[in-house]
Amino acid sequence: MKITFLIPPTLDGQRPAERSSGCTHVVYPTPNIYELTVAALIEKSGEFNVAYHDFTYHKDSLEDFLSRDDSDFYSFWTVNLSIDTDLHAAQIIHSMKPDAYCLLLGPGPTYYINKCLNHERTIVLRGEPDMVLLELLQAFRSGGEGDWQKVDGISFLKDGKVINNKPHALLKNLDELPFPARHLLGNRTFHNPKLKVIPYTPALTSRQCPFKCIYCVPSSLTFAREIEYRRENGRKPAVSFRSVENVAEELDMLAAQGYKAIGFMDDNFIWNEKRTKAICDALKKHGFVWGCQARVDEITEPIAKILGESGCRYVDLGVESFDDEILKYIKKGFTRQQIYEAVALLNKYKVPVKLNILIGTSPLETREKLKDTIRRARRLKVDQIMFNIVSPFPGTEFYNLAKENKWIVTGEYAPTDVQRTSIVSYPNFSAKEMERVLFRANLCYFLSPAFVLKQLHRFHSVNEFVSALKALKIKLFG
Numbered sequence: 148m149k150i151t152f153l154i155p156p157t158l159d160g161q162r163p164a165e166r167s168s169g170c171t172h173v174v175y176p177t178p179n180i181y182e183l184t185v186a187a188l189i190e191k192s193g194e195f196n197v198a199y200h201d202f203t204y205h206k207d208s209l210e211d212f213l214s215r216d217d218s219d220f221y222s223f224w225t226v227n228l229s230i231d232t233d234l235h236a237a238q239i240i241h242s243m244k245p246d247a248y249c250l251l252l253g254p255g256p257t258y259y260i261n262k263c264l265n266h267e268r269t270i271v272l273r274g275e276p277d278m279v280l281l282e283l284l285q286a287f288r289s290g291g292e293g294d295w296q297k298v299d300g301i302s303f304l305k306d307g308k309v310i311n312n313k314p315h316a317l318l319k320n321l322d323e324l325p326f327p328a329r330h331l332l333g334n335r336t337f338h339n340p341k342l343k344v345i346p347y348t349p350a351l352t353s354r355q356c357p358f359k360c361i362y363c364v365p366s367s368l369t370f371a372r373e374i375e376y377r378r379e380n381g382r383k384p385a386v387s388f389r390s391v392e393n394v395a396e397e398l399d400m401l402a403a404q405g406y407k408a409i410g411f412m413d414d415n416f417i418w419n420e421k422r423t424k425a426i427c428d429a430l431k432k433h434g435f436v437w438g439c440q441a442r443v444d445e446i447t448e449p450i451a452k453i454l455g456e457s458g459c460r461y462v463d464l465g466v467e468s469f470d471d472e473i474l475k476y477i478k479k480g481f482t483r484q485q486i487y488e489a490v491a492l493l494n495k496y497k498v499p500v501k502l503n504i505l506i507g508t509s510p511l512e513t514r515e516k517l518k519d520t521i522r523r524a525r526r527l528k529v530d531q532i533m534f535n536i537v538s539p540f541p542g543t544e545f546y547n548l549a550k551e552n553k554w555i556v557t558g559e560y561a562p563t564d565v566q567r568t569s570i571v572s573y574p575n576f577s578a579k580e581m582e583r584v585l586f587r588a589n590l591c592y593f594l595s596p597a598f599v600l601k602q603l604h605r606f607h608s609v610n611e612f613v614s615a616l617k618a619l620k621i622k623l624f625g
Contacts (some may be wrong), residue, residue, distance in 0.1 A: 149196040150220040155236035156202040169226030169367040170565045180349045181368040182224040183327035185277050191325045199331035213243045220248050225255035226367050227562040241266050252276040254370040258541050260302045271302040274375025279315045314379050322393040339410050341461045344436050347408040352394050355386040356414035359478040362537050362545040365414040374542045395429040402433035411439040427457035436460045443489035444481045455496030467505040469523040470516050476509045499530035507537040507581045510573045534588045535565040
């Protein structure tokens with residue numbers, strides 16, 4: 148039996164969805180480490196042939212590919228922005244290969260179960276998919292229809308009716324998972340413009356975020372876990388960690404394979420000083436340059452010093468606003484003063500800082516408050532500021548508030564790219580105004596003499612410069 152993990156061609160020539168975060172379209176391609184971990188688990192079982200086909204790089208048509216492919220299963224890691232693309236591809240697969248099954252993983256089908264189940268050979272794998280997929284394939288291999296239909300964590304059509312099996316238990320020990328099957332990507336080399344060194348790979352040391360931000364869609368894996376777990380339990384699942392030893396073993400392997408740069412995809416990389424230091428020591432051992440995401444209230448002086456001494460080239464801080472009233476409303480759990488303190492500590496130890504500002508997170512937001520936030524952010528010594536617009540993602544507290552208060556312009560959520568489009572409108576701050584503020588903020592910041600000069604000094608090649616211009620064009624105009 149063979150399974151192919153598929154990223155299909157986009158509809159109407161759109162840029163592909165970024166499937167690791169799920170909130171934007173691709174600016175620079177990066178491997179989906181969550182999907183590659185699932186693929187590695189299936190491969191490790193030794194029971195199935197595993198393939199990976201990404202039409203971002205393969206320019207053949209889906210029909211041509213299917214005409215020569217012999218897979219029994221096609222797996223899609225589906226986020227909200229890719230639902231229509233993936234369902235269209237599944238329709239073509241069912242038409243050309245009527246015996247094949249399409250398997251939908253990720254936050255999109257975990258939430259939109261009924262929408263995604265439009266064929267009896269489509270199966271939705273809800274929540275954390277690793278063991279669900281392995282058990283599903285093993286059930287197909289060992290028995291008939293009655294066996295696979297008993298697997299926990301799946302939804303499917305039977306006699307035209309949607310069947311939702313009970314949730315699958317979450318993994319108790321992440322160390323039992325194999326390392327991501329990066330070899331399935333072939334000889335492609337990836338880069339992260341914040342790190343400037345190749346070859347680059349993402350990595351993951353933990354799953355989940357325990358904090359209570361009302362709007363937040365963390366990584367696509369975390370969001371899928373959260374949607375499924377919250378349905379049954381009314382709260383987020385606990386954070387799961389890989390052991391430091393397991394992380395260090397993967398870093399040894401990546402160094403041996405020639406990787407030079409790593410971006411950690413953890414929703415929050417920094418948990419405590421002991422764990423952070425141990426992982427940073429393993430990074431320092433191999434001379435990796437690397438970056439991560441963190442909360443401002445986790446940045447202490449010892450932590451900042453550890454990051455600075457171990458090759459950390461960026462820390463993404465999701466601050467969203469510099470207004471304390473708004474920070475409290477959106478349940479960030481920290482204050483403006485803590486933002487200043489965290490940035491100052493990271494500056495002290497020469498760790499570059501990237502700030503994330505989110506427009507429209509609260510009905511308390513006004514043009515004046517937003518201008519103040521942008522002004523305060525630009526006055527800080529940070530490496531980069533990214534501006535996005537809030538979106539009422541189904542499954543979040545903000546979605547419930549937006550529905551209840553009729554803030555959603557279209558009445559119901561529709562997938563949009565948070566880098567440009569607002570579907571939220573407040574009585575004192577309309578969607579169009581948010582979009583105009585976003586465009587001006589990006590234009591003024593990314594074309595400011597200070598930012599341009601800083602970037603020009605960093606380019607090592609013409610290709611880097613051209614890539615930066617393309618990224619800027621996408622950011623501003625799509």
